[in-house]
Amino acid sequence: LELEAQLRRALARGDLVLHYQPICEAAGGRVVGVEALLRCRDDGGRLMPPGEFIPLAEETGLIMVLGEWALLTACRQACRWQQAGWTLRVAVNLSTRQFRDAQLAERVRQCLAGSGLPAALLKLEITESSVMEDAERAAQTLAELKALGVAISVDDFGTGYSSLAYLRRFPIDQLKIDRSFVSEVTHHPDSASIVRGIIDLAHSLRLKTVAEGVETEEEQIFLREAGCDLVQGYLHARPMEAEALERWLATRE
Numbered sequence: 162l163e164l165e166a167q168l169r170r171a172l173a174r175g176d177l178v179l180h181y182q183p184i185c186e187a188a189g190g191r192v193v194g195v196e197a198l199l200r201c202r203d204d205g206g207r208l209m210p211p212g213e214f215i216p217l218a219e220e221t222g223l224i225m226v227l228g229e230w231a232l233l234t235a236c237r238q239a240c241r242w243q244q245a246g247w248t249l250r251v252a253v254n255l256s257t258r259q260f261r262d263a264q265l266a267e268r269v270r271q272c273l274a275g276s277g278l279p280a281a282l283l284k285l286e287i288t289e290s291s292v293m294e295d296a297e298r299a300a301q302t303l304a305e306l307k308a309l310g311v312a313i314s315v316d317d318f319g320t321g322y323s324s325l326a327y328l329r330r331f332p333i334d335q336l337k338i339d340r341s342f343v344s345e346v347t348h349h350p351d352s353a354s355i356v357r358g359i360i361d362l363a364h365s366l367r368l369k370t371v372a373e374g375v376e377t378e379e380e381q382i383f384l385r386e387a388g389c390d391l392v393q394g395y396l397h398a399r400p401m402e403a404e405a406l407e408r409w410l411a412t413r414e
């Protein structure tokens with residue numbers, strides 16, 4: 162079956178799934194949030210990772226409905242967790258196409274209202290290229306999102322072509338340090354310097370930092386000592402279904 166048809170069918174049939182990966186404080190390890198990561202069940206029951214379908218969904222525009230589904234589903238789930246006593250901020254990825262949508266803030270507002278999730282418990286992950294595409298428009302969109310009370314994180318920071326000027330112009334809360342740097346901090350001094358540099362830059366601009374792809378205890382120690390605020394990666398947990406996450410949280414209480 163053609164991928165696009167398969168995606169449309171998955172949406173209609175409920176074969177889209179969100180997995181959630183914990184985000185923990187670098188010092189102390191407390192779980193403060195999760196990142197919602199989209200998967201699509203194919204006909205054989207296999208879960209397709211987003212790399213296999215997001216690019217096409219972006220091209221065809223299908224990302225608009227997939228993204229809307231992910232946003233609402235993540236908000237509802239985080240609201241249920243809050244009611245169950247787990248206060249977790251949920252991070253949802255936005256594609257460039259979604260970020261370009263003039264109705265984005267209104268859609269986000271509706272997802273918050275429809276789910277009952279407090280805006281402070283939602284974080285939107287955007288890419289540098291989304292912000293760089295049209296700075297005027299990005300400034301407007303970010304201001305509208307901030308007015309709602311949601312947090313904004315720049316994903317894969319340091320990997321794109323971008324100007325650092327946007328960091329002072331735009332109301333951003335966090336930088337997510339790309340996995341490609343994190344995975345080298347204990348073996349490559351240059352990567353270690355880049356990561357320290359990002360953390361110091363972020364803090365001097367009053368931004369928090371999240372390191373992604375933390376896999377080893379050594380990386381975690383490096384990040385903690387460098388002052389990184391939050392960590393995410395296989396060292397703590399892989400992305401997992403909501404129920405598995407609940408069991409995982411219960412074992413940590």
Ligand code: G
Nearest residue numbers: 197198199210211212215228231254255256
């Ligand atoms: O595990 P991982 O393979 O989940 O994710 C791969 C990439 O897919 C990541 O860069 C992530 O940002 C992107 N991604 C995951 N879920 C979503 C989503 O709901 N929307 C968008 N636009 N991208 C997503």
Ligand code: G
Nearest residue numbers: 254316317373374375376393394395396400
């Ligand atoms: O949004 P983004 O590109 O940053 O999505 C995070 C991606 O990183 C997802 O594909 C997720 O499954 C993956 N990921 C999360 N933690 C780790 C990790 O510790 N190691 C590796 N290799 N990948 C990870």
Ligand code: MN
Nearest residue numbers: 196254286316
């Ligand atoms: Mn992300």
Ligand code: NA
Nearest residue numbers: 316317337373
């Ligand atoms: Na990322």
